[in-house]
Amino acid sequence: MKITAVETHHIAVPASIGAPDVGFIGTGWSRMNTLFLRIVTDQGLEGWGEGFGHATCQATRAVLDNQLGPMLIGQDARDIAGLHRRMAMALHVYGRNGPGTYALSAMDVALWDIAGKQANLPLWRLLGGAPIATHEAYASLLRYSEGRTIAAAIERAVDQGYRHLKLHEIAYEPVAAARAAAGPAPEIMLDTNCPWTVDEALAMARKLRPLNLAWLEEPVWPPEDFSGLARVRRDSGIPIAAGENAQNLMDFRTAFDANALDVAQPSVAKIGGITAMMAIAGLAEARGVRLIPHCAYFGPGFLASLHLHTRLAPGTPFERLFMTLEASPYHDAIIAQSGRVTVPQGPGLGLDPDPQILKRYAVTNPTRIA
Secondary structure (H helix, E strand, C coil), rough: CCCEEEEEEEEEEEEECCCCCEECCCCCCCEEEEEEEEEEECCCEEEEEEEHHHHHHHHHHHHHHHHHHHHCCCEEECCCCCCCCHCCCCCCHCCCCCCHHHHHHHHHHHHHHHHHHCCCCCCHHHHCCCCCCEEEEEECCCCCCCCHHHHHHHHCCCCHHCCCCEECCHHHHHHHHHHHHCCCCEEEECCCCCHHHHHHHHHHHHHHHHHCEEECCCCEECCCCCCCCHHHHHCCCCCECCCCCCCCCCHHHHHHHCCCCCCEEHHHHHHHHHHHHHHHHCCCCCCHCCCEEEEECCCCHHHHCCCCCCCHHHCCCEEEEEEEEEECHHHHCCECCCCEEEEECCCCCCCCCCHHHEEEEEECCCCCEE
């Protein structure tokens, strides 16, 4: 099954977090930027993938358009493991993380989409998962920074049926305001996006401990300081989660060797796709570490994360960014209903994006390599 064409689509959809946008990770949230990859084969099957993403879409797209895409033409789309290895080795001189790995992630997801379609099976089934119709979701709130604003967001999320909440705050006051607004019952996680030294993280954890957090996510800068993260895990009294910013399988091995994690959180559009996720999952299982996929997407990465969650983390809440999009190429499939998300049942990823939505919200014209 030869690859005959590769296309990239960059879209930006107006979005709202229900409050003034303070912005972080290099971008605001008034628009959701998503990079789609389409791989076409000579047997009429096509697959869709997503590479990270957000403010770095253009950089990831440059790798797909100028490096990875041309190398894929004429390759056998069924050789997922072989292509993953060869393409990773071909790109490694440009770095083992960042846009090269994000592009590899998009390729891998698209190839798995093709494999599922060829087998006429949803990816969760192809990966060995049990049938699950829906997952409970947790509302992953963006950064609000102000107590009254975050309290109002918590109230909206609870009204929409969410019983699990994740914050992205870096100060004590908004976290305390969130807990006061939510009450004692809802589970609250805190993702801080790597802001503190080890000593600062421990000092903050001591303040946060009475708020009964389910986990503290990425509290240490730099994120690859796994020995420092292990110290926070040992001495903070709060479970520690991380992995969104890990570079590859070896990073997770190092983290596990250091006893740094209670929860491993690889991100399918950043870590190398489904192939990398399954390798990390096997290692996590062997080391006795819980794995819950990270998901900050609304494109094919969202669907791939749903399938992986079904296989790897059934019974745990699924991450859904707490924001509203003007439109989606997958329409209602990305919406959480009463705090639950629906697992696709069609072959492959289960859905192809609506071409009219891709066209309407295109940042630039699609790029096609054939």
